[in-house]
Amino acid sequence: MFLKNEEAFEIVREFGSPVYVYSEDILRQRCRELLDAFEGRLSPSFSVKANSNLSLLRIIREEGIGVDAMSHGEIFLLEHAGFSSDEIFYIGNNVSADELRYCIDRGILVSADSLSQLEALGRINRGGRVALRFNPGVGAGHCEKVVTAGHKTKFGIDPRFCAQAKELLARYDMKLVGINQHIGSLFLEPEPYVEAAENLLALVLENFPGLDFIDFGGGFGVPYRQDEKRLDFAALRGQLFPVLDSFVERYDNKYVHFKCEPGRYLAAECGLLLGTVHAVKENYGETYVGTDIGFNVLMRPVLYDSYHEVRLLKGGEHGDGAEESASTVTVVGNICESGDILAAERRLDGVRENDLIAVENSGAYGYSMASNYNCRLRPAEVLKTSQGEIKLIRAADTLESLIENF
Numbered sequence: 001m002f003l004k005n006e007e008a009f010e011i012v013r014e015f016g017s018p019v020y021v022y023s024e025d026i027l028r029q030r031c032r033e034l035l036d037a038f039e040g041r042l043s044p045s046f047s048v049k050a051n052s053n054l055s056l057l058r059i060i061r062e063e064g065i066g067v068d069a070m071s072h073g074e075i076f077l078l079e080h081a082g083f084s085s086d087e088i089f090y091i092g093n094n095v096s097a098d099e100l101r102y103c104i105d106r107g108i109l110v111s112a113d114s115l116s117q118l119e120a121l122g123r124i125n126r127g128g129r130v131a132l133r134f135n136p137g138v139g140a141g142h143c144e145k146v147v148t149a150g151h152k153t154k155f156g157i158d159p160r161f162c163a164q165a166k167e168l169l170a171r172y173d174m175k176l177v178g179i180n181q182h183i184g185s186l187f188l189e190p191e192p193y194v195e196a197a198e199n200l201l202a203l204v205l206e207n208f209p210g211l212d213f214i215d216f217g218g219g220f221g222v223p224y225r226q227d228e229k230r231l232d233f234a235a236l237r238g239q240l241f242p243v244l245d246s247f248v249e250r251y252d253n254k255y256v257h258f259k260c261e262p263g264r265y266l267a268a269e270c271g272l273l274l275g276t277v278h279a280v281k282e283n284y285g286e287t288y289v290g291t292d293i294g295f296n297v298l299m300r301p302v303l304y305d306s307y308h309e310v311r312l313l314k315g316g317e318h319g320d321g322a323e324e325s326a327s328t329v330t331v332v333g334n335i336c337e338s339g340d341i342l343a344a345e346r347r348l349d350g351v352r353e354n355d356l357i358a359v360e361n362s363g364a365y366g367y368s369m370a371s372n373y374n375c376r377l378r379p380a381e382v383l384k385t386s387q388g389e390i391k392l393i394r395a396a397d398t399l400e401s402l403i404e405n406f
């Protein structure tokens, strides 16, 4: 944990609870690690859906990393963070002609992931540049809901429709500049990524000469459990680079550029979510630690059964008669659903009211998936800078923000 106990309590006193805290040092370290990991052969673009805080985006930009976006909202934020149109790659899915036009008007390259979207784009941007997202037939991910290639997924163009895609490109006189894929989110072994890359490259060799770039997508995992090993980038390089070498040898454009799109890898570990214990109770033999970290704040455990390490930070002011919990507890939030479970059956000794709970690795798909369910306010986000300062980087919602659209 990158915060000391006292710092955590100080942050909660100043910015409220719950609160997301990010470490600038860890974010920069992950950016540099990833740039090094591919030795310049794959350029990473950060996938903004993982975390769209403007301050973090500016840090990522300073580290020399581009971005991919999947909505006009993300593009709007990216422009505010200082990214130029040629640093943004738009990878949409089932979007309106208006949204496509929003990208085109800004000179942002769009990837079409279906023939319908390619045709829509052709109508709007005849003669323009375009990329195509294919489904390479191999997927991976921490659960079925986040596997985005292979069978039973809505993403990408099935390679069987390659001829139709080429026909549409010709009909609308579009210049195909890149091919992309994304196999899914969170794998810790290199094999599926490499196998999917091989499939995509075979498709490119056979069908698409003269591309500027090929993007293999993101999905690089981080260990959420203490016994999980980090993804071994040396092993990934060892398997991927020979595949790239053999492709380049046979491809017409020797300067074709390779890319990847990590979200979680850059953002997960720099984030810590702090919340407060408000109640400890026994209910028919189970001990529940009741906190303000409902699934409106961190949805991953409820949506995917995802595991996050939770730590107990002792030292709150305990009211008279505060319960001391038994050692195996279930940590829950304050949402009106029984499924609102942050961490089931964890060993936390002596939890008491006003202690803090720190949820590790919550920087990716944490705040970005938060909501106002139950009219709860989304929390503040703060940054621990490399100089050790604590800065507010997004204010918490206010009660007024709940009515501002009426």
Ligand SMILES: Cc1ncc(COP(=O)(O)O)c(C=O)c1O
Binding pocket: 047, 049, 050, 068, 091, 148, 181, 182, 184, 185, 186, 217, 218, 219, 220, 261, 262, 263, 264, 265
């Ligand atoms: C198209 C695309 N690229 C990249 C990513 C980033 O994935 P991850 O955060 O697992 O690296 C996603 C999300 O899964 C995605 O949909």
Ligand SMILES: N[C@@H](CCCC[NH3+])C(=O)O
Binding pocket: 049, 146, 148, 185, 300, 304, 364, 365
């Ligand atoms: N939101 C997912 C990852 C999916 C990424 C988007 N394709 C998670 O929290 O693990």
